[in-house]
Amino acid sequence: MELEQAKNQFINLWGNFGSQWGINRSMAQVHAILLTSPTPLSTEDIMEKLQISRGNTNMNVRELINWNLVYKETVLGERREFFRAEKDMWEVAKRIVRERKRREIEPLMQHLNDLKTVESDNLAEKQDFENTIQSIDRLVNKLDSISNNLMKADEHAFFGMIVNLFK
Amino acid sequence: MELEQAKNQFINLWGNFGSQWGINRSMAQVHAILLTSPTPLSTEDIMEKLQISRGNTNMNVRELINWNLVYKETVLGERREFFRAEKDMWEVAKRIVRERKRREIEPLMQHLNDLKTVESDNLAEKQDFENTIQSIDRLVNKLDSISNNLMKADEHAFFGMIVNLFK
DNA sequence: ACAAGTTTTCAATATCTTTTGAAAGTATAG
DNA sequence: CTATACTTTCAAAAGATATTGAAAACTTGT
Missing domain, CATH: 1.10.10.10 (Winged helix-like DNA-binding domain superfamily/Winged helix DNA-binding domain)
Known part of the structure; x- marks a missing residue:
């Protein structure tokens, strides 16, 4: 072409x-x-x-x-x-992650926190809701902590570790 | 609340x-x-x-x-x-990754491949363009391979490995 | 085979997002 | 200080996307 x-x-x-x-x-x-x-x-x-x-x-x-x-x-x-x-695409990726985290993930985590415990007479339904929110919260927090570490690591180290993991 | x-x-x-x-x-x-x-x-x-x-x-x-x-x-x-x-949020995450990969990442990889080598009299500019595309291609492929492995692993194993990595 | 209940489709409409372009604002050179 | 080059803003317009609702299609029970 x-x-x-x-x-x-x-x-x-x-x-x-x-x-x-x-x-x-x-x-x-x-x-x-x-x-x-x-x-x-x-x-x-x-x-x-x-x-x-x-x-x-x-x-x-x-x-x-x-x-x-x-x-x-x-x-x-x-x-x-x-x-x-910026042409170093590893840098580009890190910066996009950093920015989306700051703009979107952090506010999301904040809001999820507010929903972790609710009041209701219906104990079963209360529990069910709280479980769902907890489960989302745990996932988001784990992804967040991966992204934090990713932003510290350099490209070679990061992908090297990941790829080795699954061998 | x-x-x-x-x-x-x-x-x-x-x-x-x-x-x-x-x-x-x-x-x-x-x-x-x-x-x-x-x-x-x-x-x-x-x-x-x-x-x-x-x-x-x-x-x-x-x-x-x-x-x-x-x-x-x-x-x-x-x-x-x-x-x-589906309320198992790890499952939810895997399925979203699977679907976006299929719908978006795979076509992207396909197209990047077509752009990997180009024709031009301007050797320096040709090289520069090819380098940029290569660099994007490498990143996308690495992310793709992580996501493939992620979809095989179970939650505990996946996050366990990742978290340990960075300790 | 028919009727009633239910789901699906899709052209028209409404809403939301992006883009324009001209005017206002700012910086620089002489 | 003034003219010119350049950047930014923002209300209006265009364009893209999502939503409606009524009609068509389908499904099930009798």
């Missing part, structure tokens, strides 16, 4: 994949274009290649910077900003 | 959580109501408690059955169908 065509396919692929996981299509596509650009890109470059508006580009680049997946870059003698994606 | 109130909060919580991860709100809410019901529920029950239409209820219950998270149940002397959720 030809390089330009392959890049376009990748932008598409990454966009679809993102939207299946609750990340908006444009944001994923901006990420894709930066991942596959050998040089940092300006807002104009991104607008042009993805055919999206200035506002849209600005907002999604900014969000990617919040996620720590994209850096601002200054180019000598250029007034406008350029953007460059 | 009072039981009924807690159930409502949970339905809400699960619905929000689902929609952040690309699962539609109603589907997650139907799942929540079944998870927290001590007895199987009919379509009518679900419609009434969630205040949603028959069509919506039917479609989402069916989707949950496709995901293997909900079972059809027959009640003696009743003509209509009842539904019951």
Whole structure:
């Protein structure tokens, strides 16, 4: 396949994949274009290649910077900003995990805690509900603790350990 | 907190959580109501408690059955169908992983493969693109292989191994 | 075979999310 | 200080997604 065509396919692929996981299509596509650009890109470059508006580009680049997946870059003698994606995919994965944990898992854990014990005259039903919540809570906490450790480990160590485990 | 109130909060919580991860709100809410019901529920029950239409209820219950998270149940002397959720959350987690893998990760891996080698006169840029794709491909494959093993292991074994690893 | 109860489908509608683009805001050079 | 280059904001519009509800299809008992 030809390089330009392959890049376009990748932008598409990454966009679809993102939207299946609750990340908006444009944001994923901006990420894709930066991942596959050998040089940092300006807002104009991104607008042009993805055919999206200035506002849209600005907002999604900014969000990617919040996620720590994209850096601002200054180019000598250029007034406008350029953007460059983190290309170490292990880093990318860790940062996505970190961010989703912070934004979604932690609030979830907080709320589950509030539901752990309830009041009711119907003892059996009370117990049943509490069991379900406990069971969700245990799972979420375990996944959380794996993700904490994952973020400390380096790629080789992490996958090495996991793969060895199952041999 | 009072039981009924807690159930409502949970339905809400699960619905929000689902929609952040690309699962539609109603589907997650139907799942929540079944998870927290001590007895199987009919379509009518679900419609009434969630205040949603028959069509919506039917479609989402069916989707949950496709995901293997909900079972059809027959009640003696009743003509209509009842539904019951799988309550072992380790099982639930495994089934969600299995399904998302099948629907999303496998197609992704397929497409990445097609992008692994491209043609271009610009050797440096070709190399750069191929490196990025390779790096994504390696990560996805490793995550895939962990998830395969996870689905074979039982909960205790899995978490036991992971937790010990990081001690 | 019919009638009553139940489930499924799907076009129309409503809702929610994303995108646009022009205006306001900010920074920099001269 | 002022003009110009550039970035950010946000209300309105477009687009995507979810929901409704009534009709069609199916199922079961008599």
